[in-house]
Amino acid sequence: MAAQRKPDQPEFYERSTLERVEYAPPPGAWLRNPVTFHAGEFLHPAKPKNLEALGLPSAHAWSPLDEDWQLPEGWQKIVLDGLRERLEGSRTLRLMMDTCVRCGACAEKCPFFIGSGDPKNMPVLRAELLRSIYRKYFTTSGRILGELAGARELTPQVIKEWFKYFFQCTECRRCAVFCPYGIDTAEFTMLGRDLLLRLGISANWVMEPVANCYRTGNHLGIQPQGIKDSLEFLADELEEVTGIRVEVPINRQGAEILFVTPSGDLMADPGTYTAMGYLALFHELGLDYTFSTYASEGGNFGLFASPELMKRLNAKIYAEARRLGVKWILGGECGHMWRVVHQYMDTMNGPADFLEVPTSPITGTRFEHARGTKMIHIAEFTADLIAHGRLKLDPARNAGVIATFHDSCNPARAMGLLEEPRAVLREVCRNFHEMAADTIRERTLCCGGGAGLGADENMEVRLRAGMGRGKAVAQVRDAHGVNTLVTICAIDRATLTTVCDYWAPGVRVAGLHELVGNALVMKGGKPRTHNLRQEPIGGEA
């Protein structure tokens, strides 16, 4: 039966085959092992039209399965010039090139190595893929001693290897937690992808969202009227459940708050239920807010391509906040969006001196820790409401839910947003069980589909990388009957659904504010008999 399936479907893969991971590296020194590609482990190449839409160089048609990738004229110079530029522009990279002692502490911490056993998925070797070139062209010992110094020539084979392994990393930064020098593999992966992009080599699953977002304001390429239709549809659905018609303000000048969330939550289940949760909450609070169609994307796939593209996409958020004249910005549940907002936005596109310090109009709390960027996370906002007892919640409406919480890599390791979602979750759901300690909080295991890896054509890689998380979920499912994995990331909601169906069947994925929306007691309307998924309450899963 499996034979009729295709490599982009989870059913194609036998669990017992994926579980049988061989951790002994294949023979041969890794520096010389040729790189191969098979269906199910690589992303489709970026279509030239998407690179051209962004004015990027070297757009061309190629395939990972081709012998010749049609690299542009003078490609080695392009790569080495790019590497020099980045090295001169980043102390972080310089240190990370020079200080690694190859102790191997990171090796089996990587979800991709855990699930594949491929030695080049050890973070240390992923970095060595770049370091070996750095040594050859930028250090004296590498130039003279060559292989003995761990240096090697820049050949087309190296480019292929970079494409394979820098798109088998979700930039989740779990390895860095265990590195004595805090070496951050995400920096290497970002550098590698940036250099590849200069050759026209990238993944379509990254570059199409970037091109879409640049043109329409969101990754999915939804035009303004489409955003309105989607939100109105969600309002209809919410009315079915609650009997209350909520207003959906869009592009409204003079609103107090601009709300920005990943566009995926407007279009695809189960993210849509989270979006309905937002609508219910904002209505009940009487919040003076607006969505935007121009800045209709919280996420930022530019982060997965190059710093410049990240800045180009991110610029819309502050620009729109200024145009609409809002006071501050509220951000929805999203992982990498918050990496960009928290660590890059103010530096790239600030200062946000035209905005005010975020202040909850309900509780009066001034969020001083966001007084520079002027943007707070919805989990912070809701946790503050709960701490002040300003929400009427009925957790019995989530009675059928036995929850566990998946920390998304970016809020966990780039912000430390660990307790806010838990504080909310405990109030809206009575049954909550943590997964094993070394798979949550700062040590959380990755969904396997972040950083532009959430496509179908690389399904084998996703299932392998999600194995660690999936098994940790299965463990609490078996021990406590957990049936719902709660998460605060739009990519998680999409990719962990696949991971759970495969590794922990019977567990489904929900956003935090989906459960908030269920539990929220609203004025007026009808008694709730169904949850936001329109299932009878108590009868979930």
Add this chain to the structure above:
Amino acid sequence: MPGTGRHLAVHIGGALAAVAVACALPALMAWLLGSHWPVLLLPLGLAPLALVVLFVAKVARWMRAPVPFRVPLTTGQQRGLPTLPRRRFDNPHSMFEVVIRVLLDVFLLRPLFRATPTAPRLGRGLAHGMARWLWLGAAAFHGALAIVALRHLRMFLQPAPHFVAWLEDFDVATEMFLPKVHATSVILLLALLFLLGRRLALVRVRTISLAADYFPLFLLLAIAVTGIVMRHLTRTDVTAVQQFALGLAAGKLVLPARADFWLLAHVFSVGTLLVYFPLSKLMHLPGALLSPTLTLANNNREQRYINARNPRVEVLHYADYEAAFRDRMIEAGLPVEKE
């Protein structure tokens, strides 16, 4: 596995050969020159100078490069709502907290201590049972090396600082075996052997190891062994070298009498280590203390971080966006700026 064999042969062979040269070269040079002092001049006179110059040059090279973004790694609850307990030294917000975090991470090797075997849940192959052994081995090695190095200050400082004498007393008090050996010497030797053994025994660590990883281990082993031999077996008289070194420090050339093979090998290996240090991964010492992921405060949303090279980029302005979709926006009843 022919490729693996070749990889090991190249990198272990290269490292061993280099250490053998470092040990044998001084005796050979002394024999050829018919004199010891020019040989000793290299490790005792030039090597410390080279260390300082190259070390400063390397760190200066690092520091010249800007840090474009503030991207610390957070390993605990942030400073946010006052009701939530934060982890100050895992997720530092102020300079003081950053300093404590770095001290904990670098001097207690906290990241290595975090390692827990994820293996039981994930099946065969990953269970290597070495989770915190690396922490123990690394801590033992660095601690013992630091004490041994400080103990040697009495060779170069007259009078030696009090703490050196104290260290000596401590070591003497914990001497073990017969003939008596300093505890730190034994720990240093065992820790080096452990680190080397781990590198060779764990197949994935063996895969990633290069000559640059074996060489410092072999070199330190050579230093430790020659040192222990001199102190406990040959009872080599080091006062001649001491006088020579003290003389150099005072800018005078006090010519020593003969030095034996062990002493030449020991001193020359140390000199090699000093020169090699700033050129190699041993720079992880300053590297860890400067690592932006550890040394930056997680106060991004509170204080704007300035990137002096913040590049100008092309963006799609709202006016162009509205121009592209205006008809559809009007049709959908969405507000527009230009009718």
